[in-house]
Amino acid sequence: MSSTGTFTPAPGAAPLARQVLAQAGMETKLLLRNGEQLLLAVVIPLLVLVGAVRGAPRLDLDSPHTSIDVLTPGVLALAVMSTAFTSLAIATGFERRYGVLKRLGTAPLSRSALLGGKVGALLCVEVLQFLVIGVVGLLLGWSPDLSVVGVLLAVLLGTGAFAGLGMLLAGTLRAEATLAGANLVYLLLLAGGAVVLPAEAYGGLGDVVSWLPSGALGEAMRTACEGSVPGRDLLILAAWAVAGTAAAARWFRWE
Amino acid sequence: MSPAVEISDLRMSYGGKAAVDGLSLEVASGTITAVLGPNGAGKTTTLETCEGYRRPHEGQVRVLGLDPIADHRALMPRIGVMLQSGGAWSGVRAEEMLRHVARLHAHPIDPDLLVERLALHECGRTPYRRLSGGQQQRLGLAMALVGRPELVFVDEPTAGLDPQVRRTVWELLEELRGDGVTVVLTTHYLEEAERLADQVHILDKGRLVASGSPLELTRGGTVATIRLVVTQPFPPGAPESLAAALGPTTELVVLDAHSLQVSGPADGTTLAVVSRWCEQHGVLPESLTLGQRNLEDVFLELTGRETAS
Numbered sequence: 001m002s003s004t005g006t007f008t009p010a011p012g013a014a015p016l017a018r019q020v021l022a023q024a025g026m027e028t029k030l031l032l033r034n035g036e037q038l039l040l041a042v043v044i045p046l047l048v049l050v051g052a053v054r055g056a057p058r059l060d061l062d063s064p065h066t067s068i069d070v071l072t073p074g075v076l077a078l079a080v081m082s083t084a085f086t087s088l089a090i091a092t093g094f095e096r097r098y099g100v101l102k103r104l105g106t107a108p109l110s111r112s113a114l115l116g117g118k119v120g121a122l123l124c125v126e127v128l129q130f131l132v133i134g135v136v137g138l139l140l141g142w143s144p145d146l147s148v149v150g151v152l153l154a155v156l157l158g159t160g161a162f163a164g165l166g167m168l169l170a171g172t173l174r175a176e177a178t179l180a181g182a183n184l185v186y187l188l189l190l191a192g193g194a195v196v197l198p199a200e201a202y203g204g205l206g207d208v209v210s211w212l213p214s215g216a217l218g219e220a221m222r223t224a225c226e227g228s229v230p231g232r233d234l235l236i237l238a239a240w241a242v243a244g245t246a247a248a249a250r251w252f253r254w255e
Numbered sequence: 256m257s258p259a260v261e262i263s264d265l266r267m268s269y270g271g272k273a274a275v276d277g278l279s280l281e282v283a284s285g286t287i288t289a290v291l292g293p294n295g296a297g298k299t300t301t302l303e304t305c306e307g308y309r310r311p312h313e314g315q316v317r318v319l320g321l322d323p324i325a326d327h328r329a330l331m332p333r334i335g336v337m338l339q340s341g342g343a344w345s346g347v348r349a350e351e352m353l354r355h356v357a358r359l360h361a362h363p364i365d366p367d368l369l370v371e372r373l374a375l376h377e378c379g380r381t382p383y384r385r386l387s388g389g390q391q392q393r394l395g396l397a398m399a400l401v402g403r404p405e406l407v408f409v410d411e412p413t414a415g416l417d418p419q420v421r422r423t424v425w426e427l428l429e430e431l432r433g434d435g436v437t438v439v440l441t442t443h444y445l446e447e448a449e450r451l452a453d454q455v456h457i458l459d460k461g462r463l464v465a466s467g468s469p470l471e472l473t474r475g476g477t478v479a480t481i482r483l484v485v486t487q488p489f490p491p492g493a494p495e496s497l498a499a500a501l502g503p504t505t506e507l508v509v510l511d512a513h514s515l516q517v518s519g520p521a522d523g524t525t526l527a528v529v530s531r532w533c534e535q536h537g538v539l540p541e542s543l544t545l546g547q548r549n550l551e552d553v554f555l556e557l558t559g560r561e562t563a564s
Contacts, residue, residue: 005430005435006430006434007400007403007431007434007435007436008403008435009333009403009434009435009436011360011361011403011405013359013360013361014358014359022358023359026347030344030346030347033346094345098341098342099338099340100342100343102308102338102341102342103338103342103343103398104356104359105307105308105331106306106307106331106334107356107359107360107398108331108332108359108360108402255308
């Protein structure tokens with residue numbers, strides 16, 4: 001056995017932190033490279049924001065629910081939902097389909113490093129989304145009174161809640177069904193989930209929708225952008241995060 | 256040295272049908288071992304059990320002395336796996352994917368070296384889903400090797416490669432063995448097993464039907480074939496007199512006016528009878544070939560099936 005051969009064995013996994021960084025970087029790059037994902041992450045939220053702000057007065061909908069200070073936090077919540085739920089579910093569904101998870105499992109990427117990488121990638125994309133949406137909101141006249149702690153907690157817990165549900169969907173259905181399901185749920189919650197418009201805009205349904213992860217995230221973001229920490233909504237998000245993650249851990253199939 | 260892979264009485268069944276049916280085999284460290292078998296023989300199922308993707312339904316599998324399921328985290332860094340297909344994001348570029356897998360390991364091989372050896376630079380910026388089958392295969396092999404494993408499992412490493420690239424891959428696998436890496440490969444190409452493998456295991460319907468070096472498997476046959484081509488057409492009645500001289504245990508087929516083939520017991524007498532007959536009838540042989548069985552003949556004898564997928 002030669003000691004200097006090209007292939008002389010020297011096996012070993014990289015340290016966990018390096019694996020998480022590598023995985024997060026790779027997943028961020030792939031998410032941003034994918035046109036459909038970019039549409040979902042940035043273009044649709046911006047269209048909703050600009051459309052609602054510009055369209056509301058013309059449609060004579062000049063209610064307190066359509067002012068820029070209410071809409072911008074709602075669109076930020078929508079951005080979190082689109083990335084942590086829809087993008088994550090679709091990407092993971094196809095990773096299962098194409099054997100990427102199978103391959104990386106022997107690469108060797110541990111499950112915790114994989115999940116850490118995914119969370120890292122979601123947070124990277126969310127930072128970019130917040131920059132773009134925030135700047136457009138400010139240009140349109142948004143004047144927030146940010147509770148930084150409130151916003152951070154809302155983003156983290158909202159990401160946790162939606163990521164758990166997204167992984168549950170991706171880990172139990174076929175890739176095509178995940179694609180359809182994730183988009184459908186996104187559209188339903190966009191329209192009726194109190195994410196962009198506040199819960200009270202839904203009249204009698206408001207009490208119900210504020211218990212949904214979408215409603216809780218929307219309310220949390222709006223409250224945090226008015227300077228307070230939204231305790232009740234954060235608790236609801238935390239509960240969804242725990243339930244979704246537990247269900248995903250229980251039912252997720254890697255292949 | 257303890258075996259790199261030890262499989263004892265492995266049974267795997269799906270939907271009531273046995274895919275692997277009481278398989279026991281060992282792979283010696285530092286060798287190239289080929290697992291052959293027709294489609295559905297249980298090759299991939301067996302490999303995936305060694306790789307920790309499937310839990311043995313019955314029996315035991317030990318890889319580098321470890322249990323692929325219970326000792327998953329300890330084992331994974333030490334093995335390299337080449338899947339039969341897939342294993343990369345659809346939008347990823349070949350070199351990017353290889354570099355990513357390299358970063359997941361502690362002491363990877365320089366990805367540039369594998370890019371060069373396996374001509375992966377030709378993939379350029381093309382996303383994985385648009386690479387040719389051969390390019391995807393080569394990337395799969397590179398990903399299996401980049402972490403400097405002790406043991407690699409390669410599932411049909413040269414399927415769909417053109418002959419030149421196939422030879423490159425063979426040289427690479429031989430170099431791995433030279434550097435002390437154990438290689439387990441499945442293949443449909445018997446030529447590949449014959450050329451590369453130290454040890455061949457032939458599977459059929461989930462069972463081991465033969466094991467040995469290619470030489471052990473191809474010699475020790477019971478039938479030898481002699482093909483004789485002569486310069487002048489055979490004299491009238493000559494083939495019949497040869498058939499009579501050879502006796503009833505031997506089969507003689509006249510192929511045309513200048514050639515015939517004799518199949519009989521694999522011992523020295525058949526050849527002696529044929530050469531004596533040439534001398535007696537004044538027949539001048541142009542060529543006299545002794546047919547040696549190749550792995551293909553052995554395979555067909557054992558499984559009764561063609562190997563082509």
